[in-house]
Structures are given as structure tokens and as C-alpha cells.
Amino acid sequence: MASLITCPHCGVRPKEEFAIRGDASRGRPEPMDSDEAWHDYVYVRANPRGRTQEHWHHVAGCRRFLVVERDTATHEVYSVVDAAEFALRATR
């Protein structure tokens, strides 16, 4: 359940220790990309019902940014990885 998050650094921790930033699935546009690209990045959300990837910041723990993959309808958590690890995987 999303009430408990298994931080790869700190172990199982309650959700109150985290600040949730939101959608982690899209990359930040380049500075000179179009206004539309920036508008979509800043304001538009896919808002899926089901699987989603989000940035969770472990503010009251290791202070690392994590990527939590979970289900927005069942609240099941599938995986939690460090955001750096997530980015590496994406570029690999």
C-alpha cells in the first residue's frame, strides 16, 4: 500500500516522511524547446488510472529523490528506486 514505502536506502517507511512531487515519467524539455513543450511539461498531466511513476522525496529520511511505481486505483506499490538509478536505466 502507498501508506508504506520501501526506501532503497532506509527500508520500510511511512508515507508522512515523504514529499510527493508527482509524475516522473516525462523528461524536462530543453531550455529553448517550444512554449508548447514547456506548457505540457509544467501543466499537463496524463493522470492515469492504474500504473504510474512518481517522484517521492524522502525528506524525513535520507533526503534522496525516489521513483515510486504504483497503482492509482488499488494503491499497490510495485517498485521504489533511487531517482539517479531510474535516470540511468532510462538512458541505458
Added chain:
Amino acid sequence: MRYSAFSIVRNALSGNLNWKPQWRQPQPKSHYDVIIIGGGGHGLSTAYYLAKEFGVKNVAVLEKGYLGSGNVGRNTTIVRSNYMLPGNEPFYEFSMKLWEGLEQDLNYNVMLSQRGVIMLYHSDAQRDAYVRRGNAMWMEGVAAELIEREQLKKMIPFLNYDHARYPILGGLLQRRAGTARHDAVAWGYARGADRHGVDIIEHCEVTGIRRENGVVTGVETTKGFIGCGKLALAAAGNSSRVGEMADLKLPLESHVLQAFVTEGLKPCIDHVIVYGGGHFYISQSDKGGLVFGAEIDGYSSYAQRGNLATAEHVMEEGVTMIPGLSRVRVLRAWGGVMDMSMDGSPIIDRTSIDNLYLNCGWCYGGFKATPASGYCFAHLIARNDTHPVARALRLDRFARGYAVDEAGAGPQPNLH
């Protein structure tokens, strides 16, 4: 169905077995001038005003569950027009005025109770912010009163005035604000719309939006294809899902908001009281239960239930404000799915598709907007023209740089 003292007596004598349904259960026709997706407060009020005020009577409201199964039947019933920003306040005041005439208009008791909403402040800075908000309200012609601590103590003696971290220094009061019976609002609008010929079709989920040559021709539903001239979306927490059927990219995130009700007590809380140290708010229903809630759960969700950590947090806030609350037993808790927008304000607008209209982004505050939302949306659908009080609530405001952000939190929906 009409009601009178006489009908109550007559039906009581016949064992209450002969009450008639308040609206028909029609089968869908093959085509409507306007189809509205979502039989919540906003879909129903839109249908009502379309038929009554704008003469568009060939209308269907499609609801996937039973009428009122969404947020209109889950909210904590607060109605108020104490917003600060010029883009919001005229809209909410228009709604407040419609509330004040709604029972006469619908000939239906929606139990509007203008008991006053008071928002507490706990620091000098917060007092300044509320003075500013009160002045902004006055500038739109809406009365606001600053109640200082000593006066407040006489009004509401049981608050925790001397809390070390959040002492209560006073509050901003809107006397005309209050509560209304949420179910009755849905039923009243449904009955009114039905009488004007609107087909309300329950248990009819829209599963697809059919388009030809760039315009909507109708919707696929669990009851088959239904054609339409215009399509209006009023699906609240499911707006992104329904919008996706027409490839709309929306500035929304769905979040769950919880609410709670206690055992019935004798009358003790006369107002709606809003805590300034968090989002906690409380009122007492006519049955005696204390109805309260606070912030959304924090992570995006389509589940109509919340997590225990938030429930605990809400209770803690409540007891901080009213220590006596710790002695009261909670009977029920539930959740609803909020269509949180990127600036915390709603959207009533046309879309990139000519005959597709959008109503969403109500966050945790759309109940109070039910009359104005329906009226302005009906205005837009019927005339293809934005109602003057909804001008700031356009979909393209983010791209144009005119977000209407009351909380000043930026595009981070879980902070609004």
C-alpha cells in the same frame, strides 16, 4: 412528485409505500441535441439551466453509477463566496446568489443554512492576509467581517484559544455562507431537469467518444451508441479519463479527499469553522453529527477511500482546534476523487474540438459552485459564448500565463 404536508400524512397512513419516483428512468433515445457526461451536481445543474434558462430541452445526462454516487453525495456541503482573486470571486458570488434563490427556483428543500463560515487566524501575518482577503471580497460587493479574539470567544467559546503553537487570534467571517444538503441538491436539480424534459440515464457509462471530420458525433456507452449535436463533459474526478477518449490533454491530477462524521450530538457547533493552522474544517449537520475533513491524501488516486495516516492527521488537527472533540466517536469515513487542477481553480471552456465542452478542475471546492457552474456551462453550450463571471476560468489560461492560483502554490496539485 410533489410534496405537501398533506402528502406526508396521506403517505404515512398508507405505510409510505405509494411515493412516486422523482424523475423518470427513460431508455436513451438515438440522438440528443446535447449529451452531458456525469450525473453529479454540475452535470445535473447544467441540464436544468440548459432546459429552463436557455431553451435547450433535448438533453440527456449520462451517469455511470446511480445519480449522486460521485462527489456531489460525498462532500462536506460547505457553500461560501469568500475567495480573494478577481477571477474567482465574482463567479462564486454569482453561485452564492443562485443558492439564495435555489429552493424557490427548484421548489425543493435543499436545506440551505446560512450559518456563517469563519476562518481562523493564528498569527499577525495570517490576520493581514485575511484582512486583505476580506477587502478583496468587499471590492466585489461581498460582505466580510473580521472578528477579533475577544468577540470570537463570545461567539465560539470552546476553541483552544491559547494553544502554544497555533493560538487563535480571531477569524474572518462570511455570514451569508453556510451549508446545504448535498443529496437534496442533486435530487432537486434532477427532478427539475426531468420536468423540463431532460433524460437522466443512470447506470450508463460512457466508454468512447465518436468523432467524424473533427467533430463529435456521439458517445459509445454501456447502453449502446448515442448520437449528439454537442457533448459536454462534467465528470469531475474522472475528467482525465473521459477527456482522453477525445484526446484532450488536461491540466488535472486526481486525488482523494476524505471526510468524517461523528455520532449525533445536541446542537453545539453553530457555524462552519475553518482552522487556519491546517485545512481542518467542521460543521454540525441537522441530524447532529459533526461533519469534518481537511486536506487531500497527498498522492494521486482514483480510489474512493483514503489512508489512515491522513485520517489520523485530520483528527489531530481537529483536537488541536477543539480539544473536546477527542471525546466524540467517529461513525463513518469516506473519500471522493477530486479533479485537482494546476492552479486550484476550475475550468469551464470550449475545447479544440468544436462541439465538445469542458467543465472540470473543481478540486475540493466544487459543491458550492454547483449552481453557477451549471448556469455558466449551460450558457457556454447554448450560446457558444463564455458567461462574464467565468471569463477567467478558461482552459488556455495556463498557456497564456493567467493562472488563478488562490493558494499561490504553483502547478503542484497536492499543495492546493
